[in-house]
Amino acid sequence: MKVLVIGGGGREHTLAWKLAQSPKITQLYSAPGNPGMAAISECVPIGVDAIDELIAFAKQGQIDWTVVGPENPLCDGLVDRFQAEGLKAYGPRQAPAQLEGSKIFSKRFMAEHNIPTAPFDVFQNATDTKNYIEQRGLPQVIKADGLAAGKGVFVCFSQEDVDEALNEIFEKKSFGDAGLEVIVEDCLEGIEASFLVFADGDHALPLAPAQDHKPIFEGNKGPNTGGMGTFCPTTTLSAALQQEVINTVVQPVLDGMKAKGTPFKGILYTGLMLTQDGPLVLEFNVRFGDPEAQVILPRLNTDLIDIFEATEQGTLNQLPLSWDEREALCVIMASGGYPGSYEKGQVISGLDQVGEDVIIFHAGTKQDGGNIVTNGGRVLGVTALAATREDARRQAYTAVEKISWNGAYYRKDIGIN
Numbered sequence: 001m002k003v004l005v006i007g008g009g010g011r012e013h014t015l016a017w018k019l020a021q022s023p024k025i026t027q028l029y030s031a032p033g034n035p036g037m038a039a040i041s042e043c044v045p046i047g048v049d050a051i052d053e054l055i056a057f058a059k060q061g062q063i064d065w066t067v068v069g070p071e072n073p074l075c076d077g078l079v080d081r082f083q084a085e086g087l088k089a090y091g092p093r094q095a096p097a098q099l100e101g102s103k104i105f106s107k108r109f110m111a112e113h114n115i116p117t118a119p120f121d122v123f124q125n126a127t128d129t130k131n132y133i134e135q136r137g138l139p140q141v142i143k144a145d146g147l148a149a150g151k152g153v154f155v156c157f158s159q160e161d162v163d164e165a166l167n168e169i170f171e172k173k174s175f176g177d178a179g180l181e182v183i184v185e186d187c188l189e190g191i192e193a194s195f196l197v198f199a200d201g202d203h204a205l206p207l208a209p210a211q212d213h214k215p216i217f218e219g220n221k222g223p224n225t226g227g228m229g230t231f232c233p234t235t236t237l238s239a240a241l242q243q244e245v246i247n248t249v250v251q252p253v254l255d256g257m258k259a260k261g262t263p264f265k266g267i268l269y270t271g272l273m274l275t276q277d278g279p280l281v282l283e284f285n286v287r288f289g290d291p292e293a294q295v296i297l298p299r300l301n302t303d304l305i306d307i308f309e310a311t312e313q314g315t316l317n318q319l320p321l322s323w324d325e326r327e328a329l330c331v332i333m334a335s336g337g338y339p340g341s342y343e344k345g346q347v348i349s350g351l352d353q354v355g356e357d358v359i360i361f362h363a364g365t366k367q368d369g370g371n372i373v374t375n376g377g378r379v380l381g382v383t384a385l386a387a388t389r390e391d392a393r394r395q396a397y398t399a400v401e402k403i404s405w406n407g408a409y410y411r412k413d414i415g416i417n
């Protein structure tokens with residue numbers, strides 16, 4: 001079987017790493033991939049948004065399955081386009097992917113299907129937004145409607161926060177068309193958790209829950225990032241809470257999408273706030289989280305191809321997932337300055353000093369002659385698997401300490417705080 005992974009970040013390296021272990025796969029391709037993916041697959045220089053070129057490559061190369069890592073091509077209808085050409089692609093089609101692609105669509109869908117989420121309203125300009133917030137009272141959360149790479153949400157505690165958000169969205173138009181409309185929703189208090197399932201349109205198979213560490217500094221201080229580390233499993237979501245989320249959120253999403261004639265097939269990622277009134281939905285994503293994938297997939301024993309095929313056939317309920325008993329922990333190594341501005345092109349050393357007991361997932365790296373150099377904010381994800389989280393932590397950090405470049409930064413408290 002020939003398989004193509006679309007994307008070139010840490011999540012996609014993890015998908016490729018997992019797929020490379022499948023005995024069913026004879027040839028693995030990545031588009032565009034990265035130096036880590038180049039070691040386990042053949043990288044083809046096609047960007048994730050070049051859908052026509054990707055289709056041409058998949059047809060010509062007789063690709064059996066294509067798996068899509070990032071949200072943009074899913075929301076742009078890559079899966080619909082592939083399927084129209086008779087090509088198999090894993091991930092939701094464009095209509096159900098709007099759960100992530102439009103926060104307004106998502107909130108209206110939740111309202112329609114009685115899925116628990118914060119009260120909200122929708123606005124098209126700064127004045128109406130301000131008036132509503134004045135009426136409703138602070139704190140409130142302002143969210144750009146469309147995809148904003150995790151930068152379109154403003155949790156506002158003061159009038160200054162509100163003004164800054166509105167300036168960013170409606171004056172500077174920092175989010176382009178993604179910021180033409182906004183959601184304003186009540187600010188929720190509680191503990192955040194995410195809950196991921198594989199879905200086949202009818203059935204949901206829960207994945208082992210993972211814990212993210214978003215803020216840049218130790219002790220969860222400083223600005224939010226794409227994620228500075230993860231571990232799996234976590235006990236934040238008890239078995240009872242997981243069942244509650246399936247009953248009140250996940251199954252209603254699947255049933256609602258099916259009723260609209262747009263069944264959800266793929267990964268449904270629910271971002272939750274665990275409040276005193278129970279779990280409320282903050283958002284949906286329609287793909288793996290990054291760096292959640294880096295600790296979830298290494299623990300998954302089940303072959304991804306079996307999951308893709310059961311998804312296509314609607315038989316996920318007959319496929320029990322099997323998990324490695326060990327715990328996984330991932331430390332993200334980032335460029336100094338991230339999530340603000342940072343330098344690229346720093347030579348990474350020590351990658352070959354790391355033992356077999358850890359996996360290095362490349363995110364922002366590039367091949368530069370004989371060197372691998374930094375090429376993004378989050379550069380590497382270093383994942384260890386061990387009997388306990390503490391052992392995994394020790395192994396991951398032992399490896400991290402061997403890897404270096406000018407300005408390399410990582411949090412030292414992943415798995416603790």
Ligand SMILES: Nc1ncnc2c1ncn2[C@@H]1O[C@H](COP(=O)(O)OP(=O)(O)O)[C@@H](O)[C@H]1O
Nearest residue numbers: 118141150151152153185186187188271282283
């Ligand atoms: N209603 C809310 N109440 C409190 N915090 C929120 C709320 N909505 C979002 N947040 C915070 O903002 C973060 C980003 O919001 P989210 O809806 O997940 O959008 P995105 O991931 O697309 O940026 C959340 O992880 C959470 O910390």
Ligand SMILES: [Mg+2]
Nearest residue numbers: 150271282283
């Ligand atoms: Mg989020």
